[in-house]
Amino acid sequence: MNLKETDLPGIGKKFVVETRSSDKLAITIHDDGRREVIHFDSDDHDQIKSKITLDDDEARYVSAIIGGVTYKPTALDNIEVALGDLIIEWYRLEPQYKAIGKTIGDLRIRQRSGATIIAVIEKNHSKHINPGPDLLLTADALIVVLGERLHQQQIRQILLSGSS
Structure with a gap:
């Protein structure tokens, strides 16, 4: 995974992520708490495939889901032992x-x-x-x-x- 972080003065911060599976995401965190997530076409990383906008609460819920708070994948069992509850x-x-x-x-x-x-x-x-x-x-x-x-x-x- 490749991660690039950029400050956006007066706007917030932008993170561009290229995953191991060659997907590219741009996540912009605005100073007002809004998040924009842009998914680029895997064949043309300059072409936007989809875009969603989340407010602060929605972003936290989605991050909890992705982070495994609501569902624990089997692969995380080793981490759970270290962190417990x-x-x-x-x-x-x-x-x-x-x-x-x-x-x-x-x-x-x-x-x-x-x-x-x-x-x-x-x-x-x-x-x-x-x-x-x-x-x-x-x-x-x-x-x-x-x-x-x-x-x-x-x-x-x-x-x-x-x-x-």
């Missing part, structure tokens, strides 16, 4: 979330949910990998969380209610 979820801090303006430590996220915040990506695209307890959560930040399904349910409630 751990899953990674992304949460966008919408304006109504009460966790906004509080730190990870204020919310006692790990102690209360058992989940771990592995990254926070701010609205301005600044990234905090493995953030500490002093990181202040801001509106529209994307929170990346590692935990089991029950942990994920608990962290969602903590982010919504903001109670510590």
